[in-house]
Structure formats: structure tokens, C-alpha cells
Amino acid sequence: MKRYQAVIFDLDGVITDTARYHYLAWQRLADTQGVHFDEAFNEHLKGIDRMGSLELILAASPRRYTDAEKLALATEKNEHYKELIATMTPADLLPGATAALDAARAAGLKIGLASVSRNAFTVLDRLGITHRFDYVVDAGTIARGKPDPEIFLKAARELGVVPGDCFGVEDAVAGVASIKAAGMFAVGVGDPRVLAAADVVIPDLTAFRIPCTAITNKTTITSKTKETPCNGAASCSSCS
Numbered sequence: 001m002k003r004y005q006a007v008i009f010d011l012d013g014v015i016t017d018t019a020r021y022h023y024l025a026w027q028r029l030a031d032t033q034g035v036h037f038d039e040a041f042n043e044h045l046k047g048i049d050r051m052g053s054l055e056l057i058l059a060a061s062p063r064r065y066t067d068a069e070k071l072a073l074a075t076e077k078n079e080h081y082k083e084l085i086a087t088m089t090p091a092d093l094l095p096g097a098t099a100a101l102d103a104a105r106a107a108g109l110k111i112g113l114a115s116v117s118r119n120a121f122t123v124l125d126r127l128g129i130t131h132r133f134d135y136v137v138d139a140g141t142i143a144r145g146k147p148d149p150e151i152f153l154k155a156a157r158e159l160g161v162v163p164g165d166c167f168g169v170e171d172a173v174a175g176v177a178s179i180k181a182a183g184m185f186a187v188g189v190g191d192p193r194v195l196a197a198a199d200v201v202i203p204d205l206t207a208f209r210i211p212c213t214a215i216t217n218k219t220t221i222t223s224k225t226k227e228t229p230c231n232g233a234a235s236c237s238s239c240s
């Protein structure tokens, strides 16, 4: 039975709901550019880095933008976003977040953070949980955003744990793809229909368990035995 040695969390949408602030900031920018923007559009931006998100929004405009104009718009959005997150406090931790970090620590796991947000350090600080992580990836050092595996691989490397002994926790489709491409076990947080590529999906961190691969079900059909690993199932007594 495999026991994982490290857990690597995403931040936005897993530990805190900054998606709302990203939405408000992109909404204002889209309005200034005459681009229709709504919650459904915002869903596609989850887990996508700042410039990637901007490209998706501007693709809906008939105008063409120079690189300098794009940079100015991204900066404008970020300034607004920074104003919004400046009001955050530890009360903005999502339900179950503190308990999940406690459980990982109690189980002796290394704890990493892999967020493509260049504001991740500020958000962790506002939430008062920076000290709970053994390693936080600096998004500014990442060449390729999610769904590329680079950010999760970097977190694993810096934690000193091989990817196969890590599991990642993500709310975005791009994030789950990044975890799987890194060769890790993926815990999705959200809707199982949306996060179908995850190994296990929980509605939020109140249902967080450290997965193991204990065999919870063994069926023998003719001479073939099929074993089902628990993958963090709520019924597994070997998971913590």
C-alpha cells in the first residue's frame, strides 16, 4: 500500500475563494474594452495565468492589441485585484482549509503550494498561513503555466519528494491536467463532472483525506482478480 509523502495544494479556489476577486477585476477590464464577460467565461480562466487569461478575454474583441497595450491592461487588472485582496483576512480561508493543513502536517507530509498567481505570497500572508507551507512556488519563476506540469514538478523537486509520492489538490480543469501530467495523484475539489480527469473528487476541503492505495474491494471474475484501491474514499479506514 502506497503512502504519499507530500501534498501540493493549489491556492485560488481550494484554500480561499479569490476567484470572485479575479472575476470582479476581469469584469471591469472587459467592460472598458467592450467585451462581454460573465461567470461562465470566468470559469474558463480558473487556473490560467494572468497573461493567458487576458489573451482569452481580448480574443473576444474585434480590436487587435500590441504587446505593450496587453501589458498595460494586465497591470491595470492586477492593480484592481490587489486592492480587492488587500481586504482579505484569515476569515477568508475556505471551510476545511485549516483542518486539511493540520491533517497533512500530523501525517508527516511535506506541504507545498503550486499557484500560478503572482499574488500568492500576498494572499497567503493575508490569510496568515505562510508558515504552514514547506515550499511555495514563486509563479514568477515558472515558464509554462497550468496545464503544463512544470509548477507541480518544481514543487515536488523543492520538497525533495519524487512526483509519484506526491498528490496535488486542485479546483481547476487546467490544474488537474497539470497534476496528472506531472505523474501525481490528483484530488479534485468541486464538481466531479467538470473534474473528471481527477483520481478522486471532493466537494470542498471539509471532505479532505490523505489518500492511500489500500485495497478496499477485491473481486474475482473467472481466474482474474480485480483490486480497487481506495484513493482516499471516505470509507477507507487506512486513510487519514
Ligand SMILES: O=P(O)(O)OC[C@H]1O[C@@H](O)[C@H](O)[C@@H](O)[C@@H]1O
Pocket (backbone or CB within 6 Å): 011, 012, 022, 045, 046, 047, 048, 049, 050, 053, 078, 115, 116, 117, 118, 119, 120, 172
Ligand atoms: O494575476 P495573478 O494573481 O498572477 O493570478 C493568475 C491566476 O492565478 C490562478 O490561481 C487563478 O485561478 C487565475 O484565475 C489567475 O488568473
Ligand SMILES: [Mg+2]
Pocket (backbone or CB within 6 Å): 010, 011, 012, 013, 014, 046, 047, 170, 171, 172, 175
Ligand atoms: Mg485554483
